[in-house]
Amino acid sequence: MENLNIIHEPEKQRFILTIQDETAHVAYRIENGAFDIRHTIVPAPLEGKGIASALVKEAYDYARGQGYQIVATCAYAVRWLQRHPEYEGKPSDEYCAGNACAL
Numbered sequence: 001m002e003n004l005n006i007i008h009e010p011e012k013q014r015f016i017l018t019i020q021d022e023t024a025h026v027a028y029r030i031e032n033g034a035f036d037i038r039h040t041i042v043p044a045p046l047e048g049k050g051i052a053s054a055l056v057k058e059a060y061d062y063a064r065g066q067g068y069q070i071v072a073t074c075a076y077a078v079r080w081l082q083r084h085p086e087y088e089g090k091p092s093d094e095y096c097a098g099n100a101c102a103l
Helices: 051-066 075-083
Strands: 007-009 014-019 022-031 034-041 069-072
Touching: 014 051, 022 051, 034 051, 034 075, 051 069, 051 075, 069 075
Parallel strands: 034 069
Antiparallel strands: 007 014, 014 022, 022 034
């Protein structure tokens, strides 16, 4: 997808994208110098369009630009990092294989 209008809402610790009245987002937490994607949520009508990947990339690009360590608790973000080793990210201590996201 091109020209996605991804919006960073730092006060809510998330990146959002709204398309056709549906909003997808990634939620993150910053602790001890680490930027941790906790949840990746894409409504069913938007699934399969590369939106989750675009949101995760935008969030991690921001994190790298800020000098944060890249971490993932969300299972989708862990898989994304495995496909993008150039981000030098890792699963968080809270990541539990098989669980969708952190509580």
